[in-house]
Amino acid sequence: MLVLLFILFAGLAIGCAIALVAQRNPLYSAISLIGVFISLACLYVMLAAPFIAAVQVIVYAGAIMVLVVFVIMLLNVEQEERRRSRLGFLVPAAVVLAAVLVAEAAFIIWFVDKSHATPTQNISDTGLTSSIGSALFTKYLLPFEITSILLLMAIVGAMTLARRIKEIPAGAAVVPGAQVLPLHMFDRSVPLSDTRGVEAYGTEEVAEVLDLPDDHDLTKRD
């Protein structure tokens, strides 16, 4: 029974992991990654570590991947074109490393001495919430707190990067809705069939964005 469940979830995890790298659509990749996380959580449950499983789902599948999906949706990333891999020389190295990994696993399975006495009952309590909590807040208190400071640094760094450099004057109102204008209106070298747009609040701003000369006559183009 347990072996069947293990094969099911391990197979699911591996399948999702392969789909994650094979998919061209970033959203499909994100969904595959969620599948990997949830299968891993199921495996943790089978290893008698329910707390880690729950945290895996809450933190990775429930928070981080929501943000990833959110960003993909917000930027509306299109399907990536199939193109030649730029990894070239890394491919043989990857194959060699994968072979080493498989060899290691085979070595462990075949040559390491297996004890014939199987445990009759799982009496370990290391995976339980209470033991994890007491370990985190007594024995590993300092590493735990240092990790949280690390996260705080990351937040401060992100805020520093995202901070607006120019101060917005208090009287300025936000222009309701930026204009989206076709690119060929502003650049003659762009063919009319090109549907790309420029987002801006006014034509001067568009000219500034495209670095066009000031005497560029917009009216001569029909």
Add this chain to the structure above:
Amino acid sequence: MDWSTVLDIILKFVAITIAFTVVLLIVAYTVLAERRVLALIQGRLGPNRVGYGGALQPFADLLKFILKEDIVPDKSTRFIYFLAPVIATMAALMTMIVYPFGPETSIPFIGTIPLSIARFDVALLYVLGVTSVGVYGLALAGWSSNNKYSLMGGLRSSAQMISYELALGLSLIGVIMLAGTLDLQKIVEMQSAWHGFRWIIFLQPLGFIIYLIAAIAETNRVPFDLPEAETELVAGFHTEYSAMKFALFFLAEYINMFTVSMLATTLFLGGWNVPFAEDIFGRGTFLFGLVSVLGFLLKVIFFLFLYIWLRGTLPRFRFDQLMNFGWKFLLPVALLNIFLTATLLILYMSYSGSR
């Protein structure tokens, strides 16, 4: 696999079937109750034609949903478009297995059984985890429909749920500190002292209010229903959905209301504890179990009524108000609640010697 294991599995399946049937029936009648109560608030009659006083309206609605044409938008991402309502409904239903509906009860011909489907060490974290997966249903529905309004609705729902999940989780930490466990059954049994009246709401009033507000936001109900704001976004993330797929979203919303109410009842209102029931009927008897389950359902139905009441009386937030309220008010207050609870708990423990 021996005989007792098989019997155990069969019992679990029966329990799941009964629980799901009861819950789905209550959910169906919540929809009817919502329409009737809203009509009462707005001085109308509401649906009262099908059956006695509209009692068969939910089934008429279901029949209508099944018979409607199922329209799929041309340029939608088909696989995800079909997957999204399934994720939403499944995540809503999956949390149902951990709630204790009643105490251990001796039932004629079967023996003493606990009136809950599953019991494990991290039940509360399981509920939070599965609920947080539910947001994908809404977000993916918005993205795959290939519709601006749907996309906006999906984005809004994910932003809103991320923001309020924090306050929701933090509001529960006070309860966890008081109970010292994540096991929902132990939390309920802790509240059965004082003749079944030691409800955590008396010890955690602030946490209860924060939880209630955050839970309404999590379920996308009025006044936090921005993901499906009719006046701005047509119908939000489910604009392009029709027939049974729309019904699944509809169902998921009401099941979510139900599970959130069950969690509020379990954690704050004493779960299945009915005051003085244990003194009258005695622990473990069939009648005690029956009264406890009825008490539990009554408390849940009170919360459902509260939801409908709020919908009838409150206007909708604006999006910046929503974000400011969540991040700048609810989150600091939740942290303050944790701080207060910890301080009082330490003072209490140092005076009484132990917990």
